[in-house]
Amino acid sequence: MSGIQGKVIAVTGASSGIGEATATHLAEKGARLVLGARREDRLNAVVDGITAKGGTAVGVFVDVSRREDLQRLTDTALDQYGRLDVLVSNAGTMAVSPFDDLRQDDWDAMVSTHVTGLLNGIGAALPVFRRQRFGHFVNVGSTAAYVVKTPQAVYAATKTAVKVLTEGLRQESGPDLRVTLVSPGLTDTEGVGKGASPEAAAAMAQQRDEIAMPPSAVASAIGYAIEQPEGVDVSEIVVRPTVQA
Template identity: 50%
Template structure:
């Protein structure tokens, strides 16, 4: 079991972040690097990762990049292995990669549904499977996962997307209950509308325009969610921040 006093004295951590090329992932990487943490950035687009890493390095931070698709288990194992190989350990895995193929279920978008399941749900499971042995071996580790308020307030057009997020919410609670020895912590963060590129993955033209407009009108900056991640991982080892909901004050 982790000694809380020892953990509290360890102010810097090694944090791996998926979906780190843009939006919440990039903002989280930059904020945590500014706080002195070492970050391992993962996403499918290498050029976006390089841009984020360049900004971090320019400010004196520590960052390495890994091109990875979270729907592929071997890619996520590679992410974890890179963190341990570069920095000697992995303290936090932020599972942030996600896609949104929203639309009426009557459209029967089987391909879109499968893609969301692969990234939003299977990708998180891959992270748990890859990082858990490292966390148990170290005697400490923290899973931080981006969920969504779409899973808290169910609305039309977002049923399958919300289902993937609520499936992850369920597995995180089970994971928490399976690990009450103080070694592994879990945090689910449910953002409301955030101004990111998530809307770009929506195939329906009308819905994509609507989401983009909402993001422009009242979406939070990704840095707001990044601050929530920083808060969760800053707690001493005997404290677990299980759930955080963060949304614009004007969002219904």
């Protein structure tokens, strides 16, 4: 199946920002969506917004650090729609800080969300994709994996892991599956600097307000990768504001 119309697409981190914009964009193009996140009120609002416009979406409580939650996400796709065409692994946290602050809970959250979370998605979706003999992983990285800026080392390291895992998965995926890395630059979302140390949060918020691109730019990039004909793998997209160094 090529295009987006009718595809069953699961998106993690769909309660705000890039995930929400991606869900909305894909719904407008006729995808059937299974949306995951932890803030159920926000997630339900996204689902309601899509269904109010005639789209098809269901929300599932998902903490990507827990294997069983990713299993529930993929099971819901199979139960509701009988297939899973795409898993967009987008959940993320940008709680950056200098090492000297020793915000080890934040380091753990970045590792468990970006690295363990991505692996949990692969663990849940890969057997489904193999059985179906089709499926598409779309993993959201970051330009932080290309240009390391302080105090973002832990964030950059985990996004580098996303990049490396995606390339390894692509090489092992074989002729039936597709694997895409989408690496955004600074994007105008509430997540920029959320939970970061005060100085880092203020600097990131200021930069966001000055130069960030809208989340719809990332949503379009994800849609572009998904809508390619079967057998065409868009392996990597880096999308950033023109003014971003």
